[in-house]
Amino acid sequence: MVTDTGMVNAFVEGAAELDAATAAMIADRKKLLGPAYRLFYQRPVHFVRGEGAWLYDPEGNAYLDAYNNVTSIGHCHPKVVEAVSRQMATLTTNTRYLHDSVLRYADRLLATMPEGIGHFMFTCTGSDANDLAVRIAQSYTGGQGIIVTETAYHGITQTVAAFSPSLGENVPLGAHVRTVPAPDSYRSATGDVGAEFAAGVQAAIRDLQRHGIKPALFICDGIFSSDGVFDGPAGFLKGAVEAIRVAGGIYIADEVQSGFGRTGDAMWGFQRHGVVPDLVTMGKPMGNGYPVAGVAGRPEVLAEFGRKARYFNTFGGNAVAAEAAMAVLEAIQSEGLVENARETGRYLKDGIQALASLHPCIGDVRGAGLFLGVEIVSDRVAKTPDAAMTTRIVNGLRDERVLISACAKAANVLKIRPPLIFTRDQADILVERLDRVLSRCA
Ligand SMILES: Cc1ncc(COP(=O)(O)O)c(C=O)c1O
Structure with missing residues (x-):
């Protein structure tokens, strides 16, 4: 039995239908790496290459990485x-x-x-x-x-x-x-x-x-x-x-x-x-x-x-x-990346803030530079955390090939943390797809 380890955005077996290759890889991980590891997303992703803010799966599909803080100056700089x-x-x-x-x-x-x-x-x-x-x-x-x-x-x-x-x-x-x-x-x-x-x-x-x-x-x-x-x-x-x-x-x-x-x-x-x-x-x-x-x-x-x-x-x-x-x-x-984090971060934050007028589940948009948090609530007045909606948004974006995750005690805050080389065009892609996902999830 898998116990709840409190991890936000963890893959849960059976939560979504998986293709055969993904299911086989997950079975191999379990067999070889044992029971303690956790994957992200209801449909975990497999990457074979990265460049700048993009990650590529085995079929060559590009995912916009707005999450990983290790390759902070871009994949394979x-x-x-x-x-x-x-x-x-x-x-x-x-x-x-x-x-x-x-x-x-x-x-x-x-x-x-x-x-x-x-x-x-x-x-x-x-x-x-x-x-x-x-x-x-x-x-x-x-x-x-x-x-x-x-x-x-x-x-x-x-x-x-x-x-x-x-x-x-x-x-x-x-x-x-x-x-x-x-x-x-x-x-x-x-x-x-x-x-x-x-x-x-x-x-x-x-x-x-x-x-x-x-x-x-x-x-x-x-x-x-x-x-x-x-x-x-x-x-x-x-x-x-x-x-x-x-x-x-x-x-x-x-x-x-x-x-x-x-x-x-x-x-x-x-x-x-x-x-x-x-x-x-x-x-x-x-x-x-x-x-x-x-x-x-x-x-x-x-x-x-x-x-x-x-x-x-x-x-x-x-x-x-x-x-x-x-x-x-x-x-x-x-390369002026601190300045870019400030400028592009502000641009991205403004873009997400603008979505708040269209989507009542956005309770708060906060963060500094290229580290943003978006609080998802079911009731703006009562500020009621909505973890289920947060999960739907994170996984909806994953299906739109944009990577983010979630955090907070109540698991209801979108965690958006693109690389410091993020551009305005990439911020536009994120906001546009987030808008689409929010409309779909509402
Ligand atoms: C704030 C903070 N401190 C420490 C760590 C641990 O770092 P590492 O995973 O390299 O051991 C992490 C990892 O996520 C972290 O977020």
Whole structure:
């Protein structure tokens, strides 16, 4: 029996008729990969090639990718392909040998960070980065307590899954973990999202202390992607960050989703809020498909950990990873992709906003840059979440060959996250097909 793992937009066997080839591939996955994997969509998709914002199935059909945040500068970006191939053909070493790639990259990456963030450590995945960040935070603060938002996702290691409530009820949260309501601008009771969010963090701090647990850290995803995409008002993080610091803990900015220009205002999501983190974790888009991730931080926060524990990560910071990451950063900066995320993101948001006057199920359109959330409701006045309609829209778009997904505690927010190279023409295609799907689903 398959239990509900809380995953939004997961393929459910029997929910839709499948063609023979898809059914056979799904059966093989089950046989070979075991029971833990989940696919997207009622009719899962099979891709054999990608280019820019497009993915192609075995028959050569093109799908517009408005979802994947790994190949954030476009599928098979030539600069990354060239850098990885060149370095792979030259040398792959690890951080126990001197090599200049990691140094050049760390230097260039740290130049994008606010003053005070002075070191960078390489990992392989976002989970790996968050796991390391927690070890550093607990070593620095002497505390154990962790505060996250109530539908947060931060990764898959034992430590990190214990503070990733979106993994569902079957994955237990740690006894040292407290959750706080997401900064929900759509349903805010007072209109002051920042004060409400800070009050939630303060309550969590008090509860940890009451149970004899010293707070170590507050961690949040800069765009609250699994919570439902909450971007504003800019600055709302300030009170929460202040609260954790007053309690002796640190603030970790998880930039796995919001980093590398995604939100269009700046390179990093936290910059929209005018806060400087103690640690910053990143991954996914960092290598545009090559696995590379890491933790940036204040030297004084890293000092104690570095004194007590040595750090070696076999593949983290290998020369190929560093070259892939360098090519991505170079492309983001030289091709004006942060600006494009801002401009095309605004254009796309306006286009979707215009659909709201035609389709009453659109309750709210929000997001920053090229990370948008569209809240689907059955009643605009009561703001009643409509998960069933959301599923129909996501799958309807998939049938129109546009890829998006969904998120939020009530599984009713369309998650739209095209590559940073997205064009206005591609935004038009998305809006036009979304309009068609919304009419059909109504
Ligand atoms: C906000 C956030 N943090 C961390 C992770 C974990 O990253 P990875 O899958 O590379 O381990 C994810 C992955 O989806 C994420 O969205």
